[in-house]
Amino acid sequence: MDWSGRFFSVHGLRVRSDFGPVPAWSQPIISQPETGILGIALRDFDGVPHLLMQAKSEPGNVNGVQLSPTVQATKSNYGRVHGGAEVPYLELFRHAEPGAVIADVLQSEQGSWFLHKRNRNMVVEVGPGAEAGEDFAWLTLGQVNALLRRANLVNMDARTVLSCLPDWRRQAGAGRALHPDREIRSWITRRRAEHEVEAVPIGLAETDGWHRTEDEVAHDQGLHFRVVGVEVSSHRREVPAWSQPLLEPTGPGVVALFVRRIEGLPHALVRARAEPGFTDVVELGPTVQCTPGNYARLPATDRPPYLDEALRRADQARYDVVLSEEGGRFRHARNRYLITEAEDDLSVVSDEFRWVTPCQLNELLRYGHHVNMQARTLVAALRTV
Numbered sequence: 001m002d003w004s005g006r007f008f009s010v011h012g013l014r015v016r017s018d019f020g021p022v023p024a025w026s027q028p029i030i031s032q033p034e035t036g037i038l039g040i041a042l043r044d045f046d047g048v049p050h051l052l053m054q055a056k057s058e059p060g061n062v063n064g065v066q067l068s069p070t071v072q073a074t075k076s077n078y079g080r081v082h083g084g085a086e087v088p089y090l091e092l093f094r095h096a097e098p099g100a101v102i103a104d105v106l107q108s109e110q111g112s113w114f115l116h117k118r119n120r121n122m123v124v125e126v127g128p129g130a131e132a133g134e135d136f137a138w139l140t141l142g143q144v145n146a147l148l149r150r151a152n153l154v155n156m157d158a159r160t161v162l163s164c165l166p167d168w169r170r171q172a173g174a175g176r177a178l179h180p181d182r183e184i185r186s187w188i189t190r191r192r193a194e195h196e197v198e199a200v201p202i203g204l205a206e207t208d209g210w211h212r213t214e215d216e217v218a219h220d221q222g223l224h225f226r227v228v229g230v231e232v233s234s235h236r237r238e239v240p241a242w243s244q245p246l247l248e249p250t251g252p253g254v255v256a257l258f259v260r261r262i263e264g265l266p267h268a269l270v271r272a273r274a275e276p277g278f279t280d281v282v283e284l285g286p287t288v289q290c291t292p293g294n295y296a297r298l299p300a301t302d303r304p305p306y307l308d309e310a311l312r313r314a315d316q317a318r319y320d321v322v323l324s325e326e327g328g329r330f331r332h333a334r335n336r337y338l339i340t341e342a343e344d345d346l347s348v349v350s351d352e353f354r355w356v357t358p359c360q361l362n363e364l365l366r367y368g369h370h371v372n373m374q375a376r377t378l379v380a381a382l383r384t385v
Contacts, residue, residue: 007076008032008329010217010227010245012207013115016198019274021302026207028217028227029115029277030247030329034075035106038157039093039122041070041130042102043138050138052089052130053158058327059232060246062334066155066324067147070136085239088133096124103164106368107376108283110325111275113225113247115201118279118368119157121164141165145384149321152334156326156373163376167362167383177357178262184360188370191272191352192281199276223294225249228331248331249291252322255335256288256310257378258342259318260355267355268382269306269342273372283372284364287353288338305349313340318385323377335374337381358382 013029041052056068073087103123108114132138139147144162148154154162179187204212209220218226225247233241258269273285290304292311314320319339326333348355361379364370371379 007074007244010204010247012202012204012210013276014200014202014206015276016196017274017276018196021298026202026209027224028204028207028210028247030113030117031115031201032074032117036074036119037071037090037093037122038069038119038161039071039089039124040158040161041089041092041126042123043126043128043130045138048140050140051144052126052132052136053139053144055135055137056155057234058155059230059244060248060329060331060333061152061155061327062324062332063152066327067144067153067158068155069158069161072155072157088136089130092124092126092130093120093122096122100125102166103161103366105164105366107160107164108278108369108372110373111273111277111283113277113330115199115277116279117277119160121161123161123165148381148384149319151322152324155324156377159323159377159380160373163371163379164365167358176263177265177360178267178355181360181363184354184356184364187351187354188272188282188284191274195274195281197274197276197281219250221297223250223297224291230331246331247329247333249333251291251293253291253335254288254307254310254338255286255374255378256306256338256340257375257382258287258306258310258340258346259382260342260344260346262355265357267357268361268378269346269348269353270356270361270375271305272352272354275372278369278372280369283369284356284361284375285372286375286378289372289374305353309346310338310340314338316340319378319381321381337377339378339382339385 009031014026016024052070054068055065057065070089106118107121109117216226216228227245231243269287270284272282274282288306288310295303317338317340322334322336
């Protein structure tokens with residue numbers, strides 16, 4: 001933990017879960033109980049909405065600088081616990097006029113790596129007094145969407161805020177979904193009520209199956225991830241130098257969404273996922289969300305549903321981009337994000353899966369803890385295809 005007792009810490013977690021092939025395990029997990037702000041300012045230029053985006057470096061980024069929201073700050077950051085500089089544009093979000101708020105919702109982060117982490121995702125309309133400072137630029141939504149199709153360019157925090165934007169393009173002519181909204185809400189509630197997930201914080205020394213050296217905390221079989229320490233220096237951040245832990249995955253992940261038209265209406269196949277760090281047991285995730293290398297020692301029957309189909313048809317994907325996860329907590333964490341047209345005869349293998357429309361996902365995104373981080377990235381990506 002930081003000397004101030006703020007920012008974040010890494011401790012152990014003992015888990016029992018009926019979701020997935022392994023019923024019990026221990027692991028390190030990031031604990032960051034405070035709520036941060038992820039905010040994008042929106043301003044009209046001659047009738048064209050523009051987003052104020054930031055070129056921001058993070059210690060865990062694979063390529064140094066990535067496109068970030070206007071504000072990306074933990075409460076410890078903007079409270080200046082570190083004694084550093086103020087966070088630019090923060091007051092646009094902390095004291096936004098009610099009529100200027102376009103989106104404002106608490107959303108989770110990765111439930112396998114964070115314990116009960118959430119951030120306030122905001123989009124706020126601003127006037128001509130808001131100018132782009134150094135390392136900031138006004139971009140149209142079309143420009144940002146085009147950059148979303150470039151590898152490791154738009155960061156995770158920008159993607160989650162973009163997903164919370166109202167998708168005006170898809171509101172008209174919604175048609176009839178395969179499953180009505182009321183049925184989807186009841187299904188989510190039932191999955192939350194029926195899943196058995198127990199997560200108990202423990203010390204790192206009690207984390208079975210993991211070992212600690214001078215340089216890292218790592219899994220005994222080299223799976224999942226390791227926790228490493230880094231020393232950071234940057235003249236572009238609130239403080240010029242600091243040290244911190246980072247979680248480093250052992251391999252790239254695959255995050256895939258199958259889509260198809262049902263009676264002419266677009267649908268996406270989502271999965272009700274139970275992850276130990278979720279605040280409310282279950283959130284909707286993509287069709288596939290995993291690190292394939294972690295399943296190498298398990299029987300073929302324990303591989304995630306639809307993984308092999310997603311990989312087999314990857315060359316036909318409408319969206320196929322490698323994107324980084326949050327470089328402030330993870331080191332070189334990358335996932336291959338895929339959006340692929342499903343074949344008409346693709347069957348739903350269990351009650352964990354449902355076909356939902358983009359409009360239904362948009363509605364769920366108005367409320368916190370319904371759509372997980374990886375699925376939110378794919379919601380933003382789906383708007384680019």
